Amino acid sequence: NAGVTQTPKFRVLKTGQSMTLLCAQDMNHEYMYWYRQDPGMGLRLIHYSVGEGTTAKGEVPDGYNVSRLKKQNFLLGLESAAPSQTSVYFCASSYGEVGNQPQHFGDGTRLSIL
Amino acid sequence: AQSVTQLGSHVSVSEGALVLLRCNYSSSVPPYLFWYVQYPNQGLQLLLKYTTGATLVKGINGFEAEFKKSETSFHLTKPSAHMSDAAEYFCAVSSRFQGAQKLVFGQGTRLTINP
Numbered sequence: 467n468a469g470v471t472q473t474p475k476f477r478v479l480k481t482g483q484s485m486t487l488l489c490a491q492d493m494n495h496e497y498m499y500w501y502r503q504d505p506g507m508g509l510r511l512i513h514y515s516v517g518e519g520t521t522a523k524g525e526v527p528d529g530y531n532v533s534r535l536k537k538q539n540f541l542l543g544l545e546s547a548a549p550s551q552t553s554v555y556f557c558a559s560s561y562g563e564v565g566n567q568p569q570h571f572g573d574g575t576r577l578s579i580l
Numbered sequence: 581a582q583s584v585t586q587l588g589s590h591v592s593v594s595e596g597a598l599v600l601l602r603c604n605y606s607s608s609v610p611p612y613l614f615w616y617v618q619y620p621n622q623g624l625q626l627l628l629k630y631t632t633g634a635t636l637v638k639g640i641n642g643f644e645a646e647f648k649k650s651e652t653s654f655h656l657t658k659p660s661a662h663m664s665d666a667a668e669y670f671c672a673v674s675s676r677f678q679g680a681q682k683l684v685f686g687q688g689t690r691l692t693i694n695p
Contacts, residue, residue, distance in 0.1 A: 470623070506589065508670060508685035509624075516680060524682065556623055563681045565612035565631060565674045571623030 468492050472557050472572035479547045479579050487542040487575050489557030497560045498540040499524075499569065500532060502553040509556060515540055547579045582607055582675035586686035594694045599643075599658040601689050603671030606652065612674035613654040614683065615645055619667045627669075630654065641665070666693045 473488045489498065496517050501509040511524030515534040529551060531543045540559075544551060554576050558569040587602040605611060612631050616624040628639025635647040641664075645656045654671060671686040 506687050508584075508687045509683075510685075511682055514680075514682070522680070558623075564683050565681050568614075568626045568629065569624075569683065571625070573621065573623045 470557055470559055470570050470572035472555075472575050474575060475573070476576045477578070479544075479577065481547060481549060481579060483547050484543070484545050485547065485577075486544075487555055487557075487577075489540045489542070489559075489572060491538055491540075491557075491559040491570070493559065493561070493570065494537070495559035495561050495570070496537075497563065497567075497569075498534065499558040499560075500530070500540065500542045501556045501558065502526065502551075503556060503574070504553050512542065512555075549579045551577065552579045553577060582611065582673050582684045584671050584673050584684055584686035586669075586671050586689050588689055589687065590690045590692065592692040592694060593661050595663055596660050599656070599661045599665065599691065601656040601669050601671075601691065603645075603654045603656065603686060604652055605654065605671075605673045607673065612681075613645075613647060614672040614674075615639065615643070615654075615656050616670045616672060616685075617641075617667050618670065618688075624670060627656070661693050663693050663695065666691055 470491045499514045500512040513532040518537040521532045533541045557572045560569045561567045583606045585604045614629045615627040630647045638644045672683045675684045
């Protein structure tokens with residue numbers, strides 16, 4: 467019963483490097499989300515997807531790109547990492563639109579940019 | 581745009597005491613409201629939610645919250661704290677953003693339980 471799985475769990479990058487965070491869900495959910503969590507700021511929505519092949523910008527999309535080529539996977543990319551992107555990243559998924567269906571969260575990816 | 585304010589970034593109570601975590605939201609219409617809990621090094625878990633109907637909502641682990649429209653509040657309570665309740669708690673409200681419903685989170689309240 468995996469739920470939402472995020473890979474990797476930890477990563478340290480140098481400024482300017484690129485990387486991709488992977489989120490996989492096995493619940494056949496349509497909606498998927500990427501958040502970042504920073505101290506004292508709660509969770510902020512980066513990008514989201516309402517179905518396979520679709521993506522949309524959230525509150526803080528700058529510096530990130532996403533793709534949803536398969537329903538079960540949602541990838542978050544950093545093309546040129548910056549220290550301001552040091553954060554904990556959470557992926558979430560839900561069967562339907564928030565309010566009607568709860569969001570299920572992964573355990574997070576802790577990313578440090580030096 | 582919707583916003584959520586959690587009063588107190590840190591709350592400390594004794595084991596067995598009442599837990600009260602405060603949440604206020606800004607909204608002109610009744611929103612969907614949520615409380616999530618985050619244990620160390622884990623993701624968020626849904627404690628409870630309010631959509632429509634009864635204003636007193638019961639959740640998991642003995643927590644409950646009351647939706648008060650007149651006060652735009654959704655405070656979380658538990659009558660008797662347990663050591664296992666130590667965690668960070670987030671209040672969230674649904675908000676329509678670019679044509680779709682999203683969650684807007686408060687900044688979080690870290691709950692510490694003293695033996």
